[in-house]
Amino acid sequence: MHRVLAAILLCCACQAPDQSLGRENTETTDITAPTLDLVAIGTISGTISDLSDETADPLENGVAGNLLGGLGSGIAYAGCNTFLAVPDRGPNAVSYNAALDDTASYINRFQTFELRLERSAPGSALPFDLSPELVDTTLLHSRWPLYYADGATPALNEADDTYYFTGRSDNFDPAVSISTNPDDARLDPESIRVSHDGSHVYISDEYGPHIYEFNRWTGHRVRTFDLPAEFAVVHESPQGAVEISGNTSGRVANKGMEGLAITPDGRTLVGAMQSPLLQDGGTAARYTRIVTIEIRSGEMHQYAYPLTNIGTASKPKYPTISEIVAVNDHEFLVDERDGKGLGDDSVAAFKQLFHIDLDGAQDVSGISGEANLAGAAVGKTPFLDIVATLTAHGIAPENIPAKLEGLAFGPDIRMGGALRHTLFVTNDNDFIGHVTDSHHPAPGIDNPNQFFVFAIDPALLPGFEHQRIRGH
Secondary structure (H helix, E strand, O other): OHHHHHHHHHHHHHOOOOOOOOHHHOOOOOOOOOOEEEEEEEEEOOOOEOOOHHHOOEOOOOOEOOEOOOOEOEEEEOOOOEEEEEOOOOOOOOOOOHHHOOOOOOEOEEEEEEOOEEEOOOOOOOOEEEOOEEEEEEEOEEOOOOEOOOOOOOOHHHHHOOEEOEOOOOOOOOOOOOOOOOOEOEOOEEEEEEOOOOOEEEEEEOOOOEEEEEEOOOOEEEEEEOOOHHHOOOOOOOOHHHHHHOOOOOOOOOOOEEEEEEOOOOOEEEEEEOOOOHHHOHHHOOEEEEEEEEOOOOOEEEEEEEOOOOOOOOOOOOOEEEEEEEOOOOEEEEEEEOOOOEOOOOOOOOEEEEEEEOOOOOOOOOOOOHHHHHOOOOOEEEEEEHHHHHHHOOOOHHHOEOOEEEEEEEEEEEEOOEEEEEEEEEEOOOOOOEEOOOOOOOOOEEOOEEEEEEEEOHHHOOOOOOOOOOOO
């Protein structure tokens, strides 16, 4: 807690209450900025610990329970130079129990970072330097009992008299035949956003799917948003493949509520399903769903989002949505990607951001089936080809992270005397801090947690609004 308070004091010192920009990030460089380009890369090791020493004991698979990894699953701007990053369900890349999809009792959490852009030295490859500083780790828990499988109750529960969420896939109550039971202890966080008052965070969960609200300072859950019933599955299993084969409707296992945005006024949450629902065709289909939730009332609307065919006309193949971030109250950027690149022993090919506008889009609540959604899908336009941009800066496709999953607008900067918006893109390194494979033979290559920062000419997003967080 003292680390977070120190970060807040630092933030308050660097800006007036009505500003959303850090002054030290608005220095003029001596170059002319491209319209939309990479301006900084920051890394923090994937082999070090986070700041939750009480969770350091090895997990069932032998991995330390406080390994700093996976944190790029979602990232949120919290004002000044403060960002929150959320890891997913934990280190399950180490095989130990196929009946659990190798998931372990990793206690879910989010990390608080200071991400300060500083002008780089003359002659540097990029105009800004970024040195991430981890300032706090916040564990997520419930104040009322949660359901754990036999032998899967966290030891920390007894010490704190609280009930911690974990990533283990069998932590669901088999007596409740619906995957959206909020009393299940299993949680697979994929995105995080900060509330308008700055004191709460919203986190999306793939398992339910769910969207939960947590107290930002204590980590305890304060609210569950009821998602559409058709998003849930009725036959649950610790194994994703078994769960998929046992259901004909609901979210695809491990491809549930992936992306989450909050409108700049803090009134509406916007969730994006990673892949189409089973009744809409599953991963072989084109149209996934975006749901808007009015925070105060809980009112919801659904929209069909058309995925890009990255196969051929005769053999279509679709990527997945990894994130969505708000441009204003009706425009958004959506991250579609393949699973190729560093960490997958393959070469990155498709990681693109698309611009959409939900204003006037058709509500598809009550409509199901790929063919029925086709005529109602929202339009989209290409915004940023991340693979092309990174390779233009000399990053080989096999070194581009396979899972670029987090998106957040940050403080504005000045380049060549002109204002630029910043967009932070982060990776989920699957808690694998070093990779040795066919593209990276021994001694291999580091696979850190990475932060890619892009500068955007405001002319490309004329309706852009910074999120208004109280006190920032």
